[in-house]
Amino acid sequence: MSVLKASQTKGIERMTLVRYIKASAKEGETDSVGYAKCAAVKQIFSPAQEEQLAEHIKLLDSKFYGLSKEKSQKLAYDFASQNNLTVPKSWTRDQKAGVDWFRAFVRRNALSIRTPEATSLARQAGFNRPAVEGYFEKLGSALDRFKFTPQRIYNLDETGVTTVQKPRRVVSSKGKRQVGATSSQERGELSTLCCCVNAGGNHIPPFFIFPRVHMKDSFLNGVPPGTKGVAVKTGYMNGEIFAEQYLPFFISHTHCTVDDPILLILDNHSSHISLKVVEICKNAGIVLLTLPPHTSHKLQPLDRSVYGPLKAYYYRALDDWMRTNAGAFVSIHHVGQLAARAFVLSMTPANIQAGFRASGIYPFNRNIFTDDEFQPAEVTDQPMEDPNSAGVEPPSTPINLAPGTPSTSTSAVISIPHAQTSGVEKVTTLTKPIISVTPEQILPLLKARARKPSNRRKVKCAILTDTPEKNELENAQKQKEKKTRKKKSSVR
CATH class of the missing domain: 3.30.420.10 (Ribonuclease H-like superfamily/Ribonuclease H)
Structure with missing residues (x-):
């Protein structure tokens, strides 16, 4: 506490904990516990794993099947447990990641919780690259x-x-249970x-x-x-x-x-x-x-x-x-x-x-339009190589591996950064077998099954005043009139 006492005797304002740690490091007190060392010991996912988890959540959101806060916490817990990572007892008890961890995870990965705009499945499937092109x-x-x-x-x-x-939104008393507005x-x-x-x-x-x-x-x-x-x-x-x-x-x-x-x-x-x-x-x-x-x-x-x-x-x-x-x-x-x-x-x-x-x-x-704007339609994309195919393969089922279950994956190197001392970063390298289960295996991307063939006439983009399209409309109207006459004659 030599630094703290010196500052008090000289009349300097009370030092915060962060300033004290920095001052201690300058004086050579390398054995003091710093924030970086504590965070490295307590972190659950490696930077690569956390990035993988965040990217999968963003990908689900881009396809209009985003996860709620609770679903994201559950995915984080499953990702950690199926990869044999050490998690806090509260995670195991609640079967989901903690609130504090999730709040920090959202902040670190530029995520936010937002209310999505409802988009019909027809619009999601209709706005696809071939149709737009x-x-x-x-x-x-x-x-x-x-x-x-x-x-x-x-x-x-x-x-x-x-x-x-x-x-519209109005100003009301804070804590009021219900706010009303006159409607016609x-x-x-x-x-x-x-x-x-x-x-x-x-x-x-x-x-x-x-x-x-x-x-x-x-x-x-x-x-x-x-x-x-x-x-x-x-x-x-x-x-x-x-x-x-x-x-x-x-x-x-x-x-x-x-x-x-x-x-x-x-x-x-x-x-x-x-x-x-x-x-x-x-x-x-x-x-x-x-x-x-x-x-x-x-x-x-x-x-x-x-x-x-x-x-x-x-x-x-x-x-x-x-x-x-x-x-x-x-x-x-x-x-x-x-x-x-x-x-x-x-x-x-x-x-x-x-x-x-x-x-x-x-x-x-x-x-x-960018590639991201066409991603929601990928859920309903169908393979073109086999037009007589009855459907597509169902999505892969989630992998539910218990902690400690062996995997065919090879050993991986885990690097845990510690507090920096004298400008040199200390890294502890551990080599041990891990279970390489990805977030996509736990919560796969959705894929729609092929629809049954329909005799319904497909509507498409067209310049209707061009001669081929106009002739097609004439033929369609003649067929409709023919069916109407045939129906009336059968009734008589």
């Missing part, structure tokens, strides 16, 4: 053929607007809002579909100039409304012709790909390009940067209306003016252009 091939060929400028590249999509808002109704009415934007950052007026049999002028109170609305009992877009109502509305605002065509990118919903729609587009100079199934969350500009802000502004407008009109109910008579406020705030050139840039449409970038 095929889409960019179609898009690139259309851009090369017609030399579209940014103002002639459009994206169209529908979204729902309801009469019930999603509550238990279950609201859903209307459809159809938006269309171009790569230049502009948009055309919105198009509303209200869930009513008859259209009323009051539905469009306070909407932006040029807005159009129709009434459909379901409140959803259908093939008839799209072909007879929306397309003429769209053509009148874009001024497209056969001599001055435009590119229209949209999803492959059944209302968008009928033969009647294709004929109207072909005669009006609209090159119709559909997205691959279940990829709009990545490939559609409106979904990437516009509809998120639009929904946030719409719910905020609904909330403000409820506060201003206490005790009143929001009906579809108010939807138009509330959506108009959100439309103006979200349809900015910066937002629109960011969506086209993020989806690789303009500027054209077929390599916009």
Whole structure:
């Protein structure tokens, strides 16, 4: 304690333990116990093993099958026990790693506990490299053929607007058991809002579909100039409304012709790909390009940067209306003016252009998506070498080896670093047999089995206004009409 006493007699502020250890090392007290030496003795995994564990957890997360905190602790315990490593008694008692170790493990390996966004299996499997590459091939060929400028590249999509808002976070008393917020109704009415934007950052007026049999002028109170609305009992877009109502509305605002065509990118919903729609587009100079199934969350500009802000502004407008009109109910008579406020705030050139840039449409970038973004689809990838194969091999079962069980692995060298003394690191080298079980063997990566073959017609990315695709639609419609006539004749 000579250093501590000297500091006290000289009136220097009280030294912390870290300063005391450093000062002791300078004075040659090499036998003192330092933090590095304690950590080396008590560490459970070697740096290589810990990195292997962290990488496996990150890989599971990249495939959308991430582990919870408890599952990660359980995996760490199994990894340690099956590799014959010494673990604290609390690990053995609880059959999982300790809270303190896990907190430090997360900090050391740049991990965090986050709430994932729910992603459907169809979207997970649909966004795969072959589908995306095929889409960019179609898009690139259309851009090369017609030399579209940014103002002639459009994206169209529908979204729902309801009469019930999603509550925002509010300030409340700390420790309060339940926090409430006033809502218009238990279950609201859903209307459809159809938006269309171009790569230049502009948009055309919105198009509303209200869930009513008859259209009323009051539905469009306070909407932006040029807005159009129709009434459909379901409140959803259908093939008839799209072909007879929306397309003429769209053509009148874009001024497209056969001599001055435009590119229209949209999803492959059944209302968008009928033969009647294709004929109207072909005669009006609209090159119709559909997205691959279940990829709009990545490939559609409106979904990437516009509809998120639009929904946030719409719910905020609904909330403000409820506060201003206490005790009143929001009906579809108010939807138009509330959506108009959100439309103006979200349809900015910066937002629109960011969506086209993020989806690789303009500027054209077929390599916009990284390998990590395709990893979730690898779970459902199927082998291509045997098309008649009934399925794929099931994933390997976890290896449950009891501590001390011998393995065929060779001896390994374990290096344990100790406290540094006089600038030289002391390393104790031990050679002993270990069980080399990897985290992937304990918790294998998931792999889906092959699905049974289906006679259902597969929807794919296509330029529908090209002659081969148009002929295919004509043949499909003739077959459908033939089946309908045959069914009616059998009933008679």
